[in-house]
Amino acid sequence: xxxxxxxxxxxxxxxxxxxxxxxxxxxxxxxxxxxxxxxxxxxxxxxxxxxxxxxxxxxxxxxxxxxxxxxxxxxxxxxxxxxxxxxxxxxxxxxxxxxxxxxxxxxxxxxxxxxxxxxxxxxxxxxxxxxxxxxxxxxxxxxxxxxxxxxxxxxxxxxxxxxxxxxxxxxxxxxxxxxxxxxxxxxxxxxxxxxxxxxxxxxxxxxxxxxxxxxxxxxxxxxxxxxxxxxxxxxxxxxxxxxxxxxxxxxxxxxxxxxxxxxxxxxxxxxxxxxxxxxxxxxxxxxxxxxxxxxxxxxxxxxxxxxxxxxxxxxxxxxxxxxxxxxxxxxxxxxxxxxxxxxxxxxxxxxxxxxxxxxxxxxxxxxxxxxxxxxxxxxxxxxxxxxxxxxxxxxxxxxxxxxxxxxxxxxxxxx
Numbered sequence: 001x002x003x004x005x006x007x008x009x010x011x012x013x014x015x016x017x018x019x020x021x022x023x024x025x026x027x028x029x030x031x032x033x034x035x036x037x038x039x040x041x042x043x044x045x046x047x048x049x050x051x052x053x054x055x056x057x058x059x060x061x062x063x064x065x066x067x068x069x070x071x072x073x074x075x076x077x078x079x080x081x082x083x084x085x086x087x088x089x090x091x092x093x094x095x096x097x098x099x100x101x102x103x104x105x106x107x108x109x110x111x112x113x114x115x116x117x118x119x120x121x122x123x124x125x126x127x128x129x130x131x132x133x134x135x136x137x138x139x140x141x142x143x144x145x146x147x148x149x150x151x152x153x154x155x156x157x158x159x160x161x162x163x164x165x166x167x168x169x170x171x172x173x174x175x176x177x178x179x180x181x182x183x184x185x186x187x188x189x190x191x192x193x194x195x196x197x198x199x200x201x202x203x204x205x206x207x208x209x210x211x212x213x214x215x216x217x218x219x220x221x222x223x224x225x226x227x228x229x230x231x232x233x234x235x236x237x238x239x240x241x242x243x244x245x246x247x248x249x250x251x252x253x254x255x256x257x258x259x260x261x262x263x264x265x266x267x268x269x270x271x272x273x274x275x276x277x278x279x280x281x282x283x284x285x286x287x288x289x290x291x292x293x294x295x296x297x298x299x300x301x302x303x304x305x306x307x308x309x310x311x312x313x314x315x316x317x318x319x320x321x322x323x324x325x326x327x328x329x330x331x332x333x334x335x336x337x338x339x340x341x342x343x344x345x346x347x348x349x350x351x352x353x354x355x356x357x358x359x360x361x362x363x364x365x366x367x368x369x370x371x372x373x374x375x376x377x378x379x380x381x382x383x384x385x386x387x388x389x390x391x392x393x394x395x396x397x398x399x400x401x402x403x404x405x406x407x408x409x410x411x412x413x414x415x
Contacts, residue, residue, distance in 0.1 A: 170318040
């Protein structure tokens with residue numbers, strides 16, 4: 001007898017893999033399809049052919065094909081193949097028992113808000129009983145508002161004189177920078193908890209209020225309108241001012257490469273957001289890892305993303321003043337609409353004309369579209385970050401993530 005070229009081990013493995021043979025073509029099968037043991041190729045053929053019987057041409061040999069497969073492993077006659085499917089009992093009405101799964105890949109369920117919070121989403125549709133509500137600590141901002149009211153009522157600290165409101169704001173920006181102690185070393189922040197958070201909030205709010213007090217058109221509004229605007233736009237000012245300070249720190253190499261330098265009162269501080277110790281225990285019952293969704297303090301922070309753009313731009317004080325006003329006024333207009341939007345649009349138009357005069361008269365640069373485009377690009381990125389913060393804040397409010405509340409909640413919207 002001729003010996004087979006197949007080894008016993010390979011023969012046994014082949015027998016295991018070919019335990020079932022297709023009733024139609026005798027090729028390896030993978031379970032039952034349409035009521036008969038069949039391979040997937042024949043099952044797919046039967047599904048197509050049975051649904052469109054009129055398109056299957058009659059057998060050229062009168063239905064007497066000796067073999068369905070030719071020497072190349074192809075089917076020569078669709079009609080005979082379909083008849084064989086009928087003969088072995090394939091029928092679309094048959095239930096497909098013992099059919100193998102299409103895929104054995106494990107399905108990974110994405111992490112949902114239910115998993116994150118440890119409770120089903122249906123709770124958001126049910127108003128909780130008052131006796132089960134968690135008592136929230138109140139952050140009283142009355143003193144902060146009194147300080148802001150005093151700044152706006154008394155007006156700018158030092159009278160400034162310039163040809164335009166934009167240049168006057170540029171001088172005010174210089175005064176903010178000069179207020180820092182020149183010989184003081186940059187302070188390294190290693191922990192960021194309640195004391196640091198509220199201190200930075202207060203300094204940023206009052207610094208924005210002081211700077212806008214130099215804007216003549218803004219000062220013509222009544223005190224209530226100015227306070228309402230400051231509660232909305234202070235954090236927009238803070239974003240751009242922090243970004244410009246961080247860029248200055250990188251240009252002058254005032255801190256290590258991975259650190260970001262920001263201003264706090266009369267000193268500069270530096271922090272590495274990827275290594276700093278954050279303490280959220282005072283404002284939430286959730287862990288730092290869980291709070292990453294709501295508070296972005298990683299390398300994805302807008303400061304890390306945009307600081308190189310600001311380094312390359314290296315804006316003058318007039319340009320930075322325009323960027324801050326444009327971002328703040330556009331945000332306020334979209335937030336309040338109506339009369340406030342009209343006022344903000346008017347302010348923006350006047351500042352745009354003054355920026356044009358600055359480029360043409362001061363810098364002798366009539367073609368400034370490239371710089372303006374980069375400035376607005378940075379502002380648009382800031383705007384995107386604000387909208388992302390709003391969506392996260394809405395989710396946090398729905399799921400009651402924070403265990404604090406503010407006496408003036410409008411101050412902390414979108415931060």
